[in-house]
């Protein structure tokens with residue numbers, strides 16, 4: 001017999017672990033001990049709202065239909081986000097990365113900048129990226145900017161596509177940016193079409209490899225922390241392969257890939273670390289040095 005887990009929530013350890021395994025298998029999201037309370041609270045809330053008396057009924061329904069699975073998954077996601085969540089990252093993006101891209105790609109034909117916001121939640125991250133590009137990339141309108149913004153949470157994506165914001169999530173947006181990129185309608189701020197045109201939102205599960213084409217920049221902030229080590233490694237390797245040589249990977253503050261075997265160059269800029277994929281010449285040079293040593 002499995003023990004009742006914690007005080008008074010009526011779920012056994014075994015039941016919780018079945019749900020944990022189901023979510024982990026399908027999405028890579030890992031609920032370790034520190035997130036056990038969160039998991040059991042969300043499962044109870046879900047069962048109450050959907051009228052399930054027993055976990056076995058919930059599991060049966062979730063395994064049978066995608067609608068039931070999606071609805072359970074939505075409740076398990078942590079989707080906290082805000083505009084310009086880590087100012088130091090956007091400063092590095094503006095002052096280091098965009099000027100570098102301008103130099104290396106401005107005279108290329110087509111003049112395209114491809115960015116992936118992987119785990120974009122309700123859209124604040126891709127819109128912050130778009131604002132930074134619009135305001136700081138030289139001759140921004142002469143570029144073909146394509147931002148792919150993906151998330152496994154379909155409700156979050158719906159809100160992202162609407163692009164209507166208010167309150168705390170906007171606290172990182174300054175007056176000038178608000179005036180330039182939003183239209184105020186009854187105390188809410190609507191993202192203007194110029195930014196919206198740069199972004200395509202799409203549902204995507206990062207645990208299932210999907211071809212996205214080559215990217216110049218990948219932002220995957222505060223997503224890897226929820227994954228198992230194995231998934232993290234696989235995903236970082238996929239990001240490496242998807243990036244153009246000279247491209248950058250941006251991670252959240254508490255996410256480090258220093259112990260992983262991928263060949264990113266870690267660039268420390270003040271408060272943040274950027275991961276750069278070496279150019280082909282840099283990769284060849286590194287290989288020659290290694291051969292020389294052997």
Ligand SMILES: C[S@@+](CC[C@H](N)C(=O)[O-])C[C@H]1O[C@@H](n2cnc3c(N)ncnc32)[C@H](O)[C@@H]1O
Pocket residue numbers: 027028029077078079080081082085118119120121122125150151152153156204205206207220221222223226252
């Ligand atoms: C904490 S939010 C981070 C949002 C934004 N990147 C930021 O830093 O503000 C994490 C996001 O990752 C998404 N996510 C979690 N697991 C995922 C998966 N397997 N595939 C795609 N997105 C996932 C969640 O739905 C959520 O929107």
